[in-house]
Amino acid sequence: MKKLGMLSLVFAIALTVSACGQTKTGAVKEPAQVQSSAGDTAKSGTESGKRTTYPFTIKDSSGKEFTFAKAPERIVSLSPTETEVLFALGLGSKIVGVSNLDDYPEEAKSKPKMGDLQGNAESIIAAAPDIVFAGLSLNVKSVQKLNELKLNLFQTNPKTIDEAMERILLFGRILDRQEQAEKIVEQMKKEKQAVVDALKGLKPEQKKKVYIEFSPGWTVGKGEFLDDMISLAGGINVASDLQGWKQISEEKIIQQNPDVIFFAKAVPDLEKTIRGRSGWDKIAAIQSNKVIGLDDNLLSRPGPRITKALFDMAKGIYPELVK
Known part of the structure; x- marks a missing residue:
């Protein structure tokens, strides 16, 4: 069964807290109105060009609300998939921890390790992240522990290739990397369409x-x-x-x-x-x-x-x- 864990978000079986008044980047607050849920075209205020306007309010796939006062600066990823997205967005220098299974790109191997896909609370605390990205496969016990420690856990769970692309765009908005996210998704759409076209007959x-x-x-x-x-x-x-x-x-x-x-x-x-x-x-x-x-x-x-x-x-x- 160990291999099942190694298959990233496989095994959905691929850390929010109630923190009203917390001023830390990415802190969960109680906004008057949720602007969007993960995967939607989310806006908080207005957006100028490809830059996110903060504060930015969003829901993750677990239904938790987040208000980001600014783009998170210190990021922990508990999933190889999320790690690949973050590096693709050019955020390698902001990643302060990854799961033990993260092996792509090569630079991910040298990042501090935060435990398996369920995370090691002590290592995560030591990394002092503004946000922790993970899949919904994180077990209830781990979620509760990270919540108790007032760590901001943002969970995603794409079920289709289109939803995987939507997640990249979402991360781009949260982390103020919209232009990079759109370029990645544009290439992915081309690759997907090439397959669809080849099989259309x-x-x-x-x-x-x-x-x-x-x-x-x-x-x-x-x-x-x-x-x-x-x-x-x-x-x-x-x-x-x-x-x-x-x-x-x-x-x-x-x-x-x-x-x-x-x-x-x-x-x-x-x-x-x-x-x-x-x-x-x-x-x-x-x-x-x-x-x-x-x-x-x-x-x-x-x-x-x-x-x-x-x-x-x-x-x-x-x-x-x-x-």
């Missing part, structure tokens, strides 16, 4: 059935960004009758008979496990040798590189169409 009966296994015995159903990716890549998720991250029924996968099987290639012996299951040698994907390993980080992190993962997935399903 596919008829429903031509679409291939896809199974994905990111950790031994675990797959993903509806309501998560990997299911969205499979659909955008022109595939039919054979686990689409499930919701969220689920353990598989080996017999059911045989019955579904996927044309393509994807797996997280860095998981030790996962391909061997898949190919060696009883009866799976009859599955079309295995018979046609369409068992394809994908980069774990690209596959599991709905950040700036997720559209590159989409391209790899679409090419794996339809190599004759996606070049």
